[in-house]
Amino acid sequence: MIGAMxxxxxxxxGANRLRTLLTMLGMVIxxxxxxxxxxxxxxxxxxxxxxxxxxxxxxxxxxxxYTSTGxxxxxxxxxxxxxxxxxxxxxxxxxxxTVAPVHWGSVQMxxxxxxxxxxxxxxxPSYLDxxxxxxxxGASFTDSDVRAATRVALIGRTVAQNLFGDENPVDxxxxxxxxxxxxxxxxxxxGQNLEGRDQDDLVVMPLTTAQRKxxxxxxxxxxxxxxxxxxxxxxxxxVEKSIEAxxxxxxxxxxGADNDxxxxxxxxxxxxxxxxxxxxxxxxxAIASVSLLVxxxxxxxxxxxxxxxxTREIGIRLAIGARERDIxxxxxxxxxxxxxxxCAIGLFLGVGGALLANQLAKMTVVVSGSSILTAFGVxxxxxxxxxxxxxxxAARLDPIEALRYQ
Amino acid sequence: MTEAVIRVEALxxxxxxxxxxxxxxxxxxxxxxxxxxxxxxxPSGSGKSTFMNILGCLDRxxxxxxxxxxxxxxxxxxxxxxxxxxxxxxxVFQGFNLxxxxxxxxxxxxxxxxxxIGHAERRARAQAVLDKVGLGxxxxxxxxxxxxxxxxxxxxxxxxxNRPQLILADEPTGNLDSHTGEEIMQVFRALxxxxxxxxxxxxxxxxxxxxxxxxxxxxxxxxxxxPTLSLGLSPASGREKQTFPPLPPAGEGTGERATS
Numbered sequence: 185m186i187g188a189m190x191x192x193x194x195x196x197x198g199a200n201r202l203r204t205l206l207t208m209l210g211m212v213i214x215x216x217x218x219x220x221x222x223x224x225x226x227x228x229x230x231x232x233x234x235x236x237x238x239x240x241x242x243x244x245x246x247x248x249x250y251t252s253t254g255x256x257x258x259x260x261x262x263x264x265x266x267x268x269x270x271x272x273x274x275x276x277x278x279x280x281x282t283v284a285p286v287h288w289g290s291v292q293m294x295x296x297x298x299x300x301x302x303x304x305x306x307x308x309p310s311y312l313d314x315x316x317x318x319x320x321x322g323a324s325f326t327d328s329d330v331r332a333a334t335r336v337a338l339i340g341r342t343v344a345q346n347l348f349g350d351e352n353p354v355d356x357x358x359x360x361x362x363x364x365x366x367x368x369x370x371x372x373x374x375g376q377n378l379e380g381r382d383q384d385d386l387v388v389m390p391l392t393t394a395q396r397k398x399x400x401x402x403x404x405x406x407x408x409x410x411x412x413x414x415x416x417x418x419x420x421x422x423v424e425k426s427i428e429a430x431x432x433x434x435x436x437x438x439x440g441a442d443n444d445x446x447x448x449x450x451x452x453x454x455x456x457x458x459x460x461x462x463x464x465x466x467x468x469x470a471i472a473s474v475s476l477l478v479x480x481x482x483x484x485x486x487x488x489x490x491x492x493x494x495t496r497e498i499g500i501r502l503a504i505g506a507r508e509r510d511i512x513x514x515x516x517x518x519x520x521x522x523x524x525x526x527c528a529i530g531l532f533l534g535v536g537g538a539l540l541a542n543q544l545a546k547m548t549v550v551v552s553g554s555s556i557l558t559a560f561g562v563x564x565x566x567x568x569x570x571x572x573x574x575x576x577x578a579a580r581l582d583p584i585e586a587l588r589y590q
Numbered sequence: 591m592t593e594a595v596i597r598v599e600a601l602x603x604x605x606x607x608x609x610x611x612x613x614x615x616x617x618x619x620x621x622x623x624x625x626x627x628x629x630x631x632x633p634s635g636s637g638k639s640t641f642m643n644i645l646g647c648l649d650r651x652x653x654x655x656x657x658x659x660x661x662x663x664x665x666x667x668x669x670x671x672x673x674x675x676x677x678x679x680x681x682v683f684q685g686f687n688l689x690x691x692x693x694x695x696x697x698x699x700x701x702x703x704x705x706x707i708g709h710a711e712r713r714a715r716a717q718a719v720l721d722k723v724g725l726g727x728x729x730x731x732x733x734x735x736x737x738x739x740x741x742x743x744x745x746x747x748x749x750x751x752n753r754p755q756l757i758l759a760d761e762p763t764g765n766l767d768s769h770t771g772e773e774i775m776q777v778f779r780a781l782x783x784x785x786x787x788x789x790x791x792x793x794x795x796x797x798x799x800x801x802x803x804x805x806x807x808x809x810x811x812x813x814x815x816x817p818t819l820s821l822g823l824s825p826a827s828g829r830e831k832q833t834f835p836p837l838p839p840a841g842e843g844t845g846e847r848a849t850s
Binding site for chain 2: 187188189195196199496497499500501502503504505506507508509510583584587
């Protein structure tokens with residue numbers, strides 16, 4: 185029975201080939217747009233998630249205050265208001281996982297005939313933990329290197345390429361000014377951060393080495409920032425409050441006085457970025473869904489025309505014994521076939537378009553099995569939803585009236 | 591006594607119009623026994639087509655009872671009347687009503703689709719009835735490739751394919767010339783000889799003369815119900831036109847269509 189009906193649906197569609205194809209085109213465009221937009225939206229979300237995880241998760245940055253000289257104020261991180269003792273105190277707080285004091289600056293490095301200017305982070309070995317940053321080659325420096333202020337360094341991939349070219353940098357020695365530094369390891373590449381800065385263009389060395397032998401500082405033990413990693417995302421608000429209270433107490437700030445440090449929640453920045461891309465991909469999906477809706481309305485329109493055109497045929501079928509549900513099934517089947525074939529073609533084009541966007545525009549796209557299944561489900565749903573009313577109309581025809589219809 | 595194929599009792603039918611109910615059938619009583627061949631005649635608007643639609647379970651009476659093979663049709667649901675139309679009744683229409691995009695075999699097999707019969711059997715039975723009406727070799731042609739008389743034969747084959755007890759024909763020769771009409775009537779007579787009950791509407795006395803019984807409608811009532819003179823005659827002599835005296839004038843134009 186269903187075989188005969190499929191055959192008839194196929195014949196009816198074949199009788200108006202151009203019309204069927206145009207109706208299908210509506211579905212093709214709708215489904216193609218949904219698949220493509222979902223791929224792009226999910227790709228953007230994936231890219232942001234990658235960037236966020238490259239920053240390390242559940243991270244606070246405490247920046248030291250600014251200096252003010254004759255009304256001219258420097259940016260955060262320039263006044264020597266934070267020190268290693270602050271960092272050690274923060275490490276004792278509940279909910280804090282890892283703490284890394286950081287002293288930074290930029291330096292000119294020389295190796296053979298190459299030279300390169302890079303960002304230096306003087307810190308403790310826990311810095312790599314806090315940022316979940318593995319090494320690609322070599323090994324990290326240790327706490328004893330920090331105590332002894334040895335001239336060792338870890339370098340990022342960008343620095344390695346610019347300074348050492350094709351050579352393996354591990355155990356090589358480069359110079360900062362006249363002082364030689366030994367490369368202990370190369371950091372795994374992380375790519376750009378949310379602001380688009382290259383995170384691999386950096387050198388990590390022991391805090392004491394940076395303070396005493398590279399930048400020099402009049403205030404022994406002062407650091408520009410402290411990286412704090414909370415134990416969990418849930419603990420972050422509490423940890424933020426206790427860090428602030430602790431530092432105000434340690435810095436002996438009176439009630440009402442401004443903080444002499446700045447506390448930044450990097451996860452909040454990340455959340456904003458994630459939320460932005462989520463909204464963007466929802467928006468893309470919504471716009472694409474509108475074209476799917478338009479495709480569905482196209483099916484309904486054509487099915488209504490088809491029912492009117494075939495009124496007499498429906499009358500004949502009813503007269504020779506078709507039940508209402510036979511007529512309903514026949515027209516519904518036609519609508520579903522149109523939408524499912526349209527969906528399959530749309531899926532093909534959508535995935536093709538996504539791969540093309542990936543190849544030509546270097547866009548991150550994610551084509552997931554769930555989005556393909558969703559598209560198919562939606563197409564069958566559209567066929568049933570928009571095919572039902574015309575099919576019901578056909579099934580409800582009065583056979584006598586229908587037979588008289590010219 | 592054998593049970594009547596068709597028995598209607600005190601049948602009334604009125605259509606709702608803006609000016610109130612418009613009566614079309616007024617107290618119609620009729621019984622048709624198995625194997626009868628009944629011609630229904632009557633002027634336009636006399637209610638004969640409405641009566642035919644009720645007999646065919648396409649329409650329902652306003653009042654009165656209709657028994658088809660002993661079953662009260664008013665008590666049946668929509669699917670059951672659909673099954674009656676499918677298996678018990680075969681329809682033949684004035685305009686042939688074949689589906690233009692289907693081959694003759696597919697057209698003939700269509701009622702079997704709604705009886706849930708498999709493809710191979712559908713094909714075999716369609717071929718068998720097409721052979722019976724003499725069009726077996728055109729099974730794969732489209733209806734537009736054959737003549738009107740041939741199309742009506744195909745329509746008869748379609749009516750026969752599910753082996754009905756009863757064939758209802760609404761002016762089956764109305765669109766055909768008189769010679770072709772005669773041929774179609776020969777087909778009906780042959781079927782009647784096999785025991786199938788036939789009820790047909792016609793305007794033409796020559797066509798009605800092929801039947802065994804004549805029922806005449808006027809103004810929603812049966813005004814005449816008598817055997818035709820062909821009854822008891824051999825089919826061969828029955829074909830001779832001059833065998834029949836002219837029937838009483840029906841008072842209608844030949845060009846009109848059944849629109850009652």
